[in-house]
Amino acid sequence: MVAVHDAAKPSGLQKVKHIIAVASGKGGVGKSTTAVNLALALAAEGFETGILDADIYGPSQGMMLGVADGVRPQADENNYFKPITAQGIKAMSMSFLITESTPMVWRGPMAAGALQQLIMQTNWQELDYLIVDMPPGTGDIQLTLSQKVPVTGAVIVTTPQDIALLDCKKGIEMFRKVEIPVLGVVENMSLHQCSQCGHEEAIFGTGGGERIAREYQTQLLGQLPLQASIREQTDAGRPSVIADPESSVAQHYRAIARRLVEEVKNLEEARNFSPNLSVIED
Known part of the structure; x- marks a missing residue:
């Protein structure tokens, strides 16, 4: 199945320069935490940034950004949603349209339809980067996004x-099948440092992200530690990049953001490159 990347953007996305899907092959690897901190890191680097929570069944970006339950997006004059501004970035999520206790008991096509509404009926205005927090796996939501939106990369x-690396490979292969470039891999929970003695231990193994990046000829954008503060700050609605901007964790996220920007720049240059042909007469 081929994605339609060159199609016109939905009207609400006309002023969005780059759309970046943040995905994982399985749940529990810290994808949403990475997505929100990456969005905040891009904003800290000076880019106008937004985040779209595409996890219809388990939306979490509202809580992660400290948006109170019950806050609802307003409509503009064209009856489009106006994204909510939180922590300096624009955000849209299914969590803004339901209560925290409302379960999404929907079949796949219904969830895909809800995502289309979020995509097609939100007016993002001018953004340099729109981060899309994808649900885990390789299902209807991923296909809907690739078919309806010109995604810059993943x-x-x-x-x-x-086991996470096995699912990571499936995620990369899925994006390749729909012709979305994989800009790089982020290895989360790569190293745990004891808060008492400082001893470091690779609880989940070592070198996995680097091996995957090498195997699929992409970049290892960064490695993030297994640290309680990341979870605590995100649960409190102030992710690490905002809560403690001078910390080593925040600096890790900002370094990943800078590498992502560089990869996007390289991708654009490769797409715009056209060799000059000269004809020499004998």
Whole structure:
């Protein structure tokens, strides 16, 4: 199945320069935490940034950004949603349209239809980057996004654990099948440092993200530690990049953001390159 990347953008996305899907082959690897901190890191680097929570069944970006339950997006004059501004970035999520306790008991096509509404009926205005927090796996939501939106590229989040790496490969292969470039891999929970003695231990193994990046000829954008503060700050609605901007964790996210920007730049240059042909007469 081939994605229609050159099709016109939905009207609400006309002023969005780059759309980046943050995905994982399986749940529990810290994809949503990585997505929100990456969005905040891009904003900290000076880019106008938004985040779309495409996890219809388990939307979490509202809580991660500290948006109170019950806050609803307003409509503009064209009856489009206006994204909610939180922590300096624009955000849209199914969590803004339901209560925290509402379960999404929907079949796949219904969830895909809900995603289309979020995509097609949100007016993002001018953004340099729109980060899309994808649900885990390789199902209807992923296909809907690739068919309806000209995605610039994807970032795959994994842990060094072998089972996570196996699913990571499936995620990369899926994006390749729909012709979305994989810009790089983020290895989460790569190293744990004891808060008492400072001893470091690779709980989930070592080198997995680097091996995957090498095997699929993409970049290892960064490695993130297994650290309680990341979870605590995100649960409190102030992710690490905002809560403690001078911390080593925040600096890790900002370094990943800078590498992502560089990969997007390289991708654009490759797409715009056209060799000059000269004809020499004998």
